Amino acid sequence: MAKITYKHPSGTVTIVDVEAPNTVMRGAKLNNIEGIEAQCGGSAQCGTCHVYIDEANELPLPAMDSVEDDVLYGTACDRTERSRLSCQLPVSDELDGLVVHLPEAQS
Amino acid sequence: MGPRGVVVVGAGQGGLDTAAALRGRGYTGRITLVGDEPVVPYQRPPLSKGFLTGAMTAGELELRPRSFFAAHDIELVSGNRAAKIDREGRTVLLESGTSLPYDRLVLATGARPRTLPVPGAAALSGVLTLRGLADAERLRERLTGPPRRLVVVGAGFIGLELAATARKLGHEVTVVEAQARALARALTPVMSARLVAEHLDAGVRVLLSREVTALWGDSSGRVEVVELDGGERVPADLVVVGVGVLPNTELAAAAGLQVGDGVIVDAHLRTDDPDIHALGDCARFPSPHAGRHVRLESVQNASGQAACVAAAICGEPVAYTAVPWFWSEQYALRLQIAGLTAGHDETVVVGDPDGGRFSVFCFREGRLTGVESVNRPADHGIARRLLATGSDLAPDEVRRPGFDLKTHVHTPRERLSHA
Numbered sequence: 001m002a003k004i005t006y007k008h009p010s011g012t013v014t015i016v017d018v019e020a021p022n023t024v025m026r027g028a029k030l031n032n033i034e035g036i037e038a039q040c041g042g043s044a045q046c047g048t049c050h051v052y053i054d055e056a057n058e059l060p061l062p063a064m065d066s067v068e069d070d071v072l073y074g075t076a077c078d079r080t081e082r083s084r085l086s087c088q089l090p091v092s093d094e095l096d097g098l099v100v101h102l103p104e105a106q107s
Numbered sequence: 108m109g110p111r112g113v114v115v116v117g118a119g120q121g122g123l124d125t126a127a128a129l130r131g132r133g134y135t136g137r138i139t140l141v142g143d144e145p146v147v148p149y150q151r152p153p154l155s156k157g158f159l160t161g162a163m164t165a166g167e168l169e170l171r172p173r174s175f176f177a178a179h180d181i182e183l184v185s186g187n188r189a190a191k192i193d194r195e196g197r198t199v200l201l202e203s204g205t206s207l208p209y210d211r212l213v214l215a216t217g218a219r220p221r222t223l224p225v226p227g228a229a230a231l232s233g234v235l236t237l238r239g240l241a242d243a244e245r246l247r248e249r250l251t252g253p254p255r256r257l258v259v260v261g262a263g264f265i266g267l268e269l270a271a272t273a274r275k276l277g278h279e280v281t282v283v284e285a286q287a288r289a290l291a292r293a294l295t296p297v298m299s300a301r302l303v304a305e306h307l308d309a310g311v312r313v314l315l316s317r318e319v320t321a322l323w324g325d326s327s328g329r330v331e332v333v334e335l336d337g338g339e340r341v342p343a344d345l346v347v348v349g350v351g352v353l354p355n356t357e358l359a360a361a362a363g364l365q366v367g368d369g370v371i372v373d374a375h376l377r378t379d380d381p382d383i384h385a386l387g388d389c390a391r392f393p394s395p396h397a398g399r400h401v402r403l404e405s406v407q408n409a410s411g412q413a414a415c416v417a418a419a420i421c422g423e424p425v426a427y428t429a430v431p432w433f434w435s436e437q438y439a440l441r442l443q444i445a446g447l448t449a450g451h452d453e454t455v456v457v458g459d460p461d462g463g464r465f466s467v468f469c470f471r472e473g474r475l476t477g478v479e480s481v482n483r484p485a486d487h488g489i490a491r492r493l494l495a496t497g498s499d500l501a502p503d504e505v506r507r508p509g510f511d512l513k514t515h516v517h518t519p520r521e522r523l524s525h526a
Contacts, residue, residue: 029171032178034131039406041150045434045443046407047488067441067484073516074488107411107429 002096006033007054009104018091024100025049025086035102042087044068048106049086050075054099057082061089077103111137111208113420114199116189116358117215118142119151121387121409123170125213128417130179138181139207141199144239145186147173152406154243155268156436159250160275165240189216192362194380211420214359214370214378214385215413218352218404223260227322233330234322234346237265246347254278255344258333260319262289264435266349267302271437274309281312281341283319283333293433295448295467298479301460305438322346354389354402367391369402374426375419376412384419386412395428396447396476396494405433430494432487439463443487446477446494455505457512458483466490466512468505475500486512 004027006014018027028036037048044067053061061084068088072079086100113129115122118140126140142148149168157163176183184201191200192212199207220236228234235246249255250273257273259266262284270280282289288299303313314335323332323340333341356366364378365371369391376384376392387409391402411429418425433444440463451469458465466486467479475498478490489512493500500515 032171032175034127037410039410040434041152043434043436045436045441045484046432070483070485071488073485073513074491107407 002091002093002098004091004095005054005097005099006035006051007099007101008035009102020091020093022091023087024051024089024091024095024098027091028086035106036086037106038087039107044071044085044088047071047075047085050077050079050103050106051084051086051100052080052082052103053084054101055082057099059095059098061095064088075103076105076107109210111197111210113138113211113213114207114209115140115213115215116199117213117217117355117387117389118144118148118183118185119215119217119387119409120148120170120406121217121413122213122215123148124410124413125215125386125416126181127171127175127179128414129420130181132417132421132423134417134421136210138179139184140176140181141184141187141189141201141207143186143188144241146240147171147176147183147185149240150406151238152434154240155237155265156272158243159247159269159272161247161251165244168240189358192358192383194362194383197382210382212383213416213420214383214389215387215409216355216358216385216389218354218388220348221351221353223319223322223348223350225319225321227324227330228348230328231322231324231330232328233324233344234348236348237269238352249345250276250278256342257281258283258341258343258346259349260333260346261349261351262286262303262313262315263349263351264290264293264433266347267306267437268435269347269349270306270311271309274306274311275438280310281314281333281343282306283314283317283335283341285316285318287316289313289315292449293444295451295454295469295479297454297456297460297467298442298481301465301481302437302440302442304461305440309438352388352404354391356389359383359385359389371400375424376416376427377419384416386416392427394431394447395426396431397449401447403431405431407432430491432491439482441482441484443480443484444477445480445487445490446475448477448479451476453502455502457486457505457510468500468502470502473501474498489513489516492516 016031040046318336321334359370370385415427435442448469453470455468464482480487
């Protein structure tokens with residue numbers, strides 16, 4: 001279980017508990033948090049579950065593989081060095097306290 | 108907007124997303140979502156893949172948790188079918204007898220599999236189609252256990268994904284396709300050939316330009332032979348028919364709305380009744396990417412059109428212009444299609460089709476219309492962005508040695524502030 005914070009561009013902040021092995025994407029869906037579409041259901045195909053990891057993050061995130069890296073070229077909002085696909089971030093105790101920022105648009 | 112609210116008929120991806128997008132836009136009226144399946148809205152794409160292998164459970168398919176509907180004040184009426192639209196009274200009558208008054212009605216009725224018009228197809232057991240969760244559960248039951256002889260009729264997306272999944276599960280698979288190549292309407296010849304080669308490598312028997320003429324069963328009425336033109340008889344324990352779908356337009360047609368391989372809508376996805384919208388698999392709409400009316404079957408199309416319909420209902424109509432895209436997974440191939448490639452007059456292949464990573468850039472009169480990619484997701488994503496903004500990418504540029512689409516990423520449109 002990990003506490004995950006989702007920050008919306010509007011300023012709304014939602015903090016929820018997400019159980020392993022759900023992903024940060026699924027955590028948003030299960031908690032009715034808008035702003036993550038995940039049209040492909042979490043198979044790293046569509047790039048509509050794009051999030052920006054908080055600048056101050058020091059938690060150990062799983063490494064980005066080449067598929068995720070490539071998919072991030074096609075996100076609706078431009079990628080930055082903090083961009084990740086939330087479907088590729090499985091929640092674990094280690095991610096307790098993770099803060100992600102949602103983009104203005106996903107598609 | 109009056110007090111009757113919005114009724115959405117069809118609780119698939121498009122129907123659910125319409126309801127969610129209405130609430131997302133602050134719509135406070137009544138929303139009723141009517142679905143004929145006795146379950147909460149779920150993802151269909153895994154039904155031919157991970158759901159059959161057991162990698163995904165029915166619970167994991169659910170698009171939203173059950174709590175979503177109460178949390179957003181969306182009344183979900185499942186296991187019930189709309190029987191009739193009374194346009195004058197602006198009411199939908201359900202088969203259960205309930206009538207639902209509406210200010211706006213959204214038809215997201217989807218499509219149903221075509222059946223095989225050959226002797227034996229309707230009467231024998233062991234002849235299935237795959238569309239809904241119940242179909243997938245029946246199929247999963249039969250694909251769990253000892254190897255069986257599966258004949259897939261139709262080398263479309265569903266048929267080929269199912270063939271790949273069944274091979275993975277150890278079954279003996281034959282695919283029969285009437286056209287000369289797989290996915291002839293959807294894919295370029297080079298992509299069709301690569302997919303078929305992949306299936307052959309995996310041990311699938313692929314029979315192209317062959318028609319099924321009859322199905323034969325044993326004395327208990329269970330299918331055991333698929334007969335092809337020319338008389339060949341292919342033994343089968345199980346037959347799955349994947350020969351395309353028919354849009355569910357009966358409700359619209361009976362209400363006098365304009366239909367023709369889909370419910371006909373305008374650029375705002377409105378039918379010829381301004382109070383009724385249609386979207387997703389069941390709707391035929393004018394696509395700026397096709398230059399004509401088309402009907403598309405995809406998650407992206409349903410979801411994107413849902414957002415468009417919700418905007419129109421909330422009084423902020425915008426034309427639907429989203430770039431269509433599609434995906435499929437077969438073995439280790441991640442196939443992605445950006446744009447509409449039908450009608451291209453020139454293609455340029457980047458990468459090596461036999462090396463498992465390549466893209467086919469499709470042009471019409473020198474303009475990029477679509478890109479098919481295998482295991483090159485950056486090409487796919489960037490192509491979606493280029494097609495959305497209008498691309499001047501020329502075929503000769505793509506042909507140049509060392510061409511890399513990543514150098515064509517637009518300058519940043521926006522950066523999120525983390526202040």
